[in-house]
Amino acid sequence: MTDTQWPTLPLPSDADQAGPETDSTQYTLLVEETTGSGESMRWLGSRATGKTWMDRTEARREAELFARSFAPRHPMSEQSRAVYRISPDHYLTVVEGATKTFSFRTTVAEPLR
Numbered sequence: 067m068t069d070t071q072w073p074t075l076p077l078p079s080d081a082d083q084a085g086p087e088t089d090s091t092q093y094t095l096l097v098e099e100t101t102g103s104g105e106s107m108r109w110l111g112s113r114a115t116g117k118t119w120m121d122r123t124e125a126r127r128e129a130e131l132f133a134r135s136f137a138p139r140h141p142m143s144e145q146s147r148a149v150y151r152i153s154p155d156h157y158l159t160v161v162e163g164a165t166k167t168f169s170f171r172t173t174v175a176e177p178l179r
Contacts, residue, residue, distance in 0.1 A: 091176060092118040092120060093121075093122050094118050095114035095128060095129050097170055097171070098173070099138050099139070099170035114132055114136070114172065115132075129155070129157055133157035133159045136159070136170065138170050140166070144162070144163060147161050147162070157172040159171075
């Protein structure tokens with residue numbers, strides 16, 4: 067089977083994501099990154115900040131700023147950075163260090179209660 071035969075799902079667009087929101091909807095930022103060292107390295111997700119936003123558009127702006135400015139633990143000596151918008155709520159940042167390349171993801175999320 068070639069790549070063109072695999073079914074794909076459409077990526078969400080801003081219009082798809084702009085549905086009705088209640089006054090109580092809050093958004094937060096999550097970051098997923100490599101933590102630990104040596105054999106104990108693992109991928110871990112956590113809240114990027116303690117802040118929440120009532121407006122999804124504002125949370126998306128903050129997610130982009132976070133993707134551009136967050137200093138992950140790995141690599142310790144950043145040489146360059148590339149930020150990619152995967153969807154309106156997701157960014158992938160690739161950080162090249164002196165000896166290795168690492169990445170982290172930033173996501174706008176609605177905490178469910």
